[in-house]
Amino acid sequence: MIKQLSVFVENEVGSLAGVTAVLKENKINLKAAASFDTPEFGIMRIVVDQPEEAKAVLIQEGFVVKISEVIGVELVDQPGDLDRVLHIIADAGLCVNYIYSFVLRENNAPVMIFHVNQLKMAEEVLKNNNVKVVNQ
Amino acid sequence: MIWNETKECMSRDEIVTLQGARLRKMVDRVYHNVEFYRKKMQQMGIEPGDIRGIEDLSKLPYTTKDDLRDNYPFGLFAVPESEVVRIHASSGTTGKATVVGYTRRDIEIWQECVARVLAMANVGKNDKIQVSYGYGLFTGGLGVHYGAENLGATVVPMSTGNSKKQITMMQDFGVTAIACTPSYLLHIAETLEEANALDKIKLRAAICGAEPWTDNMRREIERKLNIKAYDIYGLSEIMGPGVASDCDYHCGLHVFEDHFVPEIINPETLQPVEAGETGELVFTTVTKEALPLIRYRTKDLTSITYDKCECGRTLARISRFKGRSDDMLIIRGVNVFPSQIEAALLEIGETSPHYLMIVDRINNLDNLEVWVEVEERFFSDEIKQLEGLTKKIAHVLQNAIGLAVKVKLVEPKTIERSEGKAKRVIDKRKLV
Numbered sequence: 001m002i003k004q005l006s007v008f009v010e011n012e013v014g015s016l017a018g019v020t021a022v023l024k025e026n027k028i029n030l031k032a033a034a035s036f037d038t039p040e041f042g043i044m045r046i047v048v049d050q051p052e053e054a055k056a057v058l059i060q061e062g063f064v065v066k067i068s069e070v071i072g073v074e075l076v077d078q079p080g081d082l083d084r085v086l087h088i089i090a091d092a093g094l095c096v097n098y099i100y101s102f103v104l105r106e107n108n109a110p111v112m113i114f115h116v117n118q119l120k121m122a123e124e125v126l127k128n129n130n131v132k133v134v135n136q
Numbered sequence: 137m138i139w140n141e142t143k144e145c146m147s148r149d150e151i152v153t154l155q156g157a158r159l160r161k162m163v164d165r166v167y168h169n170v171e172f173y174r175k176k177m178q179q180m181g182i183e184p185g186d187i188r189g190i191e192d193l194s195k196l197p198y199t200t201k202d203d204l205r206d207n208y209p210f211g212l213f214a215v216p217e218s219e220v221v222r223i224h225a226s227s228g229t230t231g232k233a234t235v236v237g238y239t240r241r242d243i244e245i246w247q248e249c250v251a252r253v254l255a256m257a258n259v260g261k262n263d264k265i266q267v268s269y270g271y272g273l274f275t276g277g278l279g280v281h282y283g284a285e286n287l288g289a290t291v292v293p294m295s296t297g298n299s300k301k302q303i304t305m306m307q308d309f310g311v312t313a314i315a316c317t318p319s320y321l322l323h324i325a326e327t328l329e330e331a332n333a334l335d336k337i338k339l340r341a342a343i344c345g346a347e348p349w350t351d352n353m354r355r356e357i358e359r360k361l362n363i364k365a366y367d368i369y370g371l372s373e374i375m376g377p378g379v380a381s382d383c384d385y386h387c388g389l390h391v392f393e394d395h396f397v398p399e400i401i402n403p404e405t406l407q408p409v410e411a412g413e414t415g416e417l418v419f420t421t422v423t424k425e426a427l428p429l430i431r432y433r434t435k436d437l438t439s440i441t442y443d444k445c446e447c448g449r450t451l452a453r454i455s456r457f458k459g460r461s462d463d464m465l466i467i468r469g470v471n472v473f474p475s476q477i478e479a480a481l482l483e484i485g486e487t488s489p490h491y492l493m494i495v496d497r498i499n500n501l502d503n504l505e506v507w508v509e510v511e512e513r514f515f516s517d518e519i520k521q522l523e524g525l526t527k528k529i530a531h532v533l534q535n536a537i538g539l540a541v542k543v544k545l546v547e548p549k550t551i552e553r554s555e556g557k558a559k560r561v562i563d564k565r566k567l568v
Contacts, residue, residue, distance in 0.1 A: 006517040008510045010547050036519055040526075041510075041545050043519060062549045064515045097518065 001069040001123065002113065002136050003051040007044045008064040011037055019044055019063065026057045032113055034100035045100065047072075047113065051136070071114045071123055072102070074132035082112065085131055092125040094118055139255035139287070140248070143394045144449045148442060151450070155397050156189035158422035163187045163196070166428050169214040172207055173197070173430060190397065193420060194408060199432045201234060204373065209235040213426055220426050225273045226372045226471055233273075236372050237426040243282065245423055249378035249392050250283020256383045256390070256447075257341045257366040259313045261288030266306060268316035268324070269346065269469070271295040275376030276346050276469065280315045280368075283378060289313070296320065299327040303337075310338045315377075317469045318344040318353055318365070322500035325360040334361070343368050345377055346469035347502070348457055351386070369454075373432055374419045380454055385446050388453030395423045398452055399431065400440050403461035414439045416461045417454060435462045465561065467495055467502045472537050474560040477506060480536035484529060485514060492551045496564040505542045506533060509551055 009015040016035060023030060023046075032047040048054045051067055058065045075081045089096060095117040102111035111134055116122040126133055138144050146154070164184040166173045176197045177183065186195060204212060213220065221240050225233040238246065259265060265284045269276030277295055284291045292309055294302055296316070302324055305311065314321065321342055328334050339361055344354075345368035357365045369389050370377035379396050380389035391398050400415040401408050409415040417434045421427075437458045444450050465472045474493060481491060490509040495502060508529060516522055526543050533541040552559055 006515075008515055008522075008545070008547060010550070015547075038519060038523060041522065043517065043522070045517070059512075062547070064510045064512050064548055066512070066515055066517050068517050 001119065002047055002072040002134070003067050004070045004113065004115075005046050005048065005051060005054055005058070006066045006068060007046070007058060009035075009042045009044050011040055011042050015042070016044055019046075019058065022058055022061045022063070023048065023054060026053065028054045028057070030103065032100060032102040032111075034098075034113075036098070045098075045113075047102070047136075049136075068115075069119055071116065071119060071126065072134040073112050073114060073126060074134050075110045075112055077110055085112070085114075085126070088125060088129045088131065089114070089116060089122055092121070094122050094125070137255045137258055137260065138448060139252040141448075143392075144252065144390070144451055146394075146450055148450065151393055152190050154394055155422060156191075158394075159190055159193065159397065159420065160184070160187055162420075162422045162424075162428050163430070165425075166214055166430065170212055170428075172203065172212055193397065193399065193431070196420075196430050198406065198418070199429045201373070201433075201435075204234045205232050208232055210237065212429070213237055214428050215239055215426050222278075223273075224275045224278075224372050224376065226275070234373060236275075236376075239425040242375075242424055242426050245395055246279060246375050246378060247282045247286035249375065249395065250280055251287040252392060253343060253366075253368050253378050253381040254284060254287050254289065254313070256381055257313070257343050257364070258384070259284075259287065259289060259341055259343070263312045263341075264290040264292060264309055265313040265315060266292040266294050266302070266309075266311045268294045268296060268302060268314060268320060269377070274469075275370070275372045276315075279370070279376035279378060280343070284315075299324055300331075303328050303331060303333055306339065307333060307336050312338050313341040313343065314339060315343040315368070317346050318349040318357060319347065319468065319497065319500050319502055321357055321365070322353070322360070325357065326500065329360075337361075339363050341366065343381070345369055345381075347466045351456070354386070367456075371434060373427075373429060374421055374434075375424070379419070383445065383447040383449065387445065388441060388455050390445065390449050390451040390453055391440075393451050395421065397422055398440060398454065400438070401433075403433075403435075403437075412439055412441060414455075414458055435460050435464060437461055463561065465493070465495060465563065467504050467539055470537065470539050472504070472539065476536050477533060477560075480532050481508065481529070484532055485511075489514075490548075490551045492559065493561045494564065495561065502565070503542070504539060505544060507544050507546045507551060509548050510545050511548065 029049040035044045055065045097115040100113050167184045219239050220237040222238045225235045267280050271277030340363050342365040354365045368377050368381045370379040380391040382389045397420040399418040403416040417436045417438050418431050421429050438454045441453050492507040494505040530543040
């Protein structure tokens with residue numbers, strides 16, 4: 001499992017930059033980032049190299065932060081691979097809450113973040129179906 | 137037009153004599169029938185016999201909204217409950233309503249006072265008056281309703297809401313006068329404008345109150361609708377609408393002093409201020425039977441003049457209100473205290489989060505937005521849960537104050553703190 005940070009942000013100019021600035025100052029490396037917005041507020045979800053440290057410094061700067069677990073899945077960069085994984089989850093009767101992708105780096109396989117209603121079971125199912133699940 | 141010239145145009149001597157006689161009787165009644173006042177007077181070492189005239193009023197104790205709350209619901213009533221023919225209630229400071237009661241005689245006096253108000257606005261028996269104040273526990277609707285019937289006018293009891301229907305009735309019935317909050321009247325004016333119906337109405341007078349408004353707003357109403365607009369003041373604790381109102385000269389609101397004796401005090405020292413100075417308005421209800429109140433602190437800031445008005449009335453006049461000595465807000469005619477918001481938020485979490493109330497007037501209607509700082513204990517990673525939280529807070533707040541509230545979740549420390557104490561209210565309406 002991967003530890004993900006969720007940060008509450010207002011839907012305003014510079015609110016995401018406010019979060020990344022704190023990470024930069026504390027030399028915390030972003031692995032993945034996604035933002036979800038509503039007309040009034042948003043949630044910025046991030047995966048970093050030092051989740052606990054990141055949470056501490058963000059809280060110190062006045063942010064509301066929650067750590068939760070998500071599943072990281074290594075995909076093959078070819079048509080239909082995400083489809084394959086999503087079907088494995090759906091066939092197990094599990095519900096995906098959201099997905100987003102890791103920052104891609106050269107020569108590395110793409111990694112996708114999955115948040116599913118029953119995380120442990122989802123991880124089992126994926127592993128049993130030979131899907132490569134990665135850690136922090 | 138003066139409805140009751142005998143009472144509205146007395147000489148100062150006559151008024152003071154009448155008030156004195158009524159005060160003596162009232163204090164005697166209250167002392168023997170209301171334990172709260174008897175105890176208070178005993179503690180202060182005064183007896184009914186010490187009150188000989190209106191000049192002795194300052195010897196008597198004050199009454200506050202808290203006293204009404206502490207004696208909820210009927211503890212301050214001075215008559216057996218069988219004598220009470222009606223109950224009204226308004227919101228209190230911490231969720232508990234302020235309850236008031238009326239005997240048949242109280243209702244008659246209320247009708248008389250409202251008839252005086254309407255006559256002052258040149259409304260008479262040939263008029264059709266649309267009452268667009270809320271009917272129900274709020275005193276506005278029923279108060280004006282029975283006063284208008286007493287006057288002999290034709291009453292159209294519309295209550296609030298449904299502006300399209302309001303303007304249809306107004307046109308179809310040939311309504312000539314309307315009673316509602318000034319902001320609602322501006323909203324009706326816009327509805328008429330949109331329907332191209334401004335020249336299809338016979339409206340000529342409006343009696344507006346239940347919320348603070350400015351002279352500029354009055355002129356805007358008068359210009360938009362080509363009518364005359366008048367200010368009516370009242371509060372349920374004293375009676376309801378019809379405690380005071382203004383005439384064609386718009387130089388202060390005439391207080392019906394034969395029933396309600398006004399004083400202006402310094403809200404800090406609680407001493408009467410010098411003549412003409414601004415302070416907190418205090419009323420003693422010298423004729424009320426069910427709920428007579430001695431020196432009730434309205435928390436409304438104003439000044440008073442006893443000069444005769446050009447309209448011929450000799451009644452004391454209070455100036456337009458200059459604010460409040462407490463933190464009460466009047467939003468769409470509803471009394472709202474920040475403490476109610478705080479108490480409601482407390483219901484949701486263990487402790488109250490930081491919040492800010494932003495009151496604005498949008499399209500002439502008051503709008504209340506409440507910012508709530510998100511805290512870790514109620515922050516969820518999921519948008520739908522946060523949206524659910526927003527809805528839940530809005531729902532709880534609406535139940536607490538009886539007004540629709542727009543809730544906005546904001547980041548921690550968004551709301552400015554000064555000297556450790558957060559600012560709770562931003563009122564953008566600029567009404568005073």
